[in-house]
Amino acid sequence: MSMILTWAITAAQMLLGLALACSAFRLVRGPRAQDRVVGFDSLYVNAMLLLLVFGIRSGTTLYFEAALMVALLGFVSTMALAKFLLRGEVIE
Amino acid sequence: MNEGSEIPVFSAVLTATLLVGGAAITLIGSIGLLRLRSFYERVHAPTLGTTLGTACVALASMIYFSALARRPLLHELVILVFVTVTTPISLVILVRAAVFRDDYENERNSPRRAESEPR
Numbered sequence: 001m002s003m004i005l006t007w008a009i010t011a012a013q014m015l016l017g018l019a020l021a022c023s024a025f026r027l028v029r030g031p032r033a034q035d036r037v038v039g040f041d042s043l044y045v046n047a048m049l050l051l052l053v054f055g056i057r058s059g060t061t062l063y064f065e066a067a068l069m070v071a072l073l074g075f076v077s078t079m080a081l082a083k084f085l086l087r088g089e090v091i092e
Numbered sequence: 093m094n095e096g097s098e099i100p101v102f103s104a105v106l107t108a109t110l111l112v113g114g115a116a117i118t119l120i121g122s123i124g125l126l127r128l129r130s131f132y133e134r135v136h137a138p139t140l141g142t143t144l145g146t147a148c149v150a151l152a153s154m155i156y157f158s159a160l161a162r163r164p165l166l167h168e169l170v171i172l173v174f175v176t177v178t179t180p181i182s183l184v185i186l187v188r189a190a191v192f193r194d195d196y197e198n199e200r201n202s203p204r205r206a207e208s209e210p211r
Contacts, residue, residue: 002104004104004105004108005099005104005107005108005156007108008107008108008109008111008112009108009111011111011112011115012111012112012114012115012149013115015112015115015116015118015119016115016118016119018119018122019115019118019119019121019122019123020122022119022122022123022125022126023122023125023138025126026125026126026134032131032193033193034131034135034186034189034190034193035131035134037186038125038131038134038135038138038186039125041138041182041186042121042122042125042138042141042142045118045138045142045145045146045175045179046118046122046142048146048171048175049114049115049118049142049145049146049149052149052150052153052168052171053111053115053149055153056107056111056152056153056156056157059160061157061165061167064153064167064168064171067171068170068171068174071171071174071175071178072174075174075178075182078182078186079181079182079185082182082185082186082188082189083185083189085186085189085190085192085193086185086188086189086192
């Protein structure tokens with residue numbers, strides 16, 4: 001029974017790692033700035049999901065708070081970057 | 093895996109299914125981000141993928157920790173609601189920024205220019 005969960009967690013971590021690699025590729029090779037921002041947005045959500053899966057693997061609720069912090073700061077930084085692309089400055 | 097053997101079989105199977113499904117959906121979204129051609133096509137794929145993937149993984153986490161503690165633990169609902177609310181907002185702001193930049197540089201693939209020109 002525990003075997004199912006162990007294999008599922010390993011598979012989920014591998015799939016999320018691949019997703020992270022795709023986003024990182026778009027972040028590094030994006031032809032324009034907005035592509036890089038979309039890649040970054042996808043990257044932090046994937047990293048947050050990886051933290052959640054790692055929390056299930058270790059059995060502690062500690063990683064939930066780290067994931068929440070990643071989600072909050074990632075949204076704020078995406079907003080700041082998009083605002084910068086739109087206006088040329090973050091706080092006007 | 094230290095405490096995985098304690099939770100019942102039904103919860104374990106449900107958690108495993110949701111975990112693998114959510115991770116696969118997220119991967120599909122990220123592959124879409126990698127493979128689609130223009131920016132306006134690319135921006136949709138990770139938005140859809142990460143919203144559904146986050147829902148699945150957060151549900152799996154909730155089910156696992158509830159089964160482990162034998163009482164409902166709904167922490168991950170916060171992440172779920174937050175990601176579901178914020179992802180479309182960042183999509184809209186980013187696309188608005190991209191349209192502004194494409195208009196400014198008067199590029200060929202700008203959606204406004206494509207509207208005004210005959211096909």
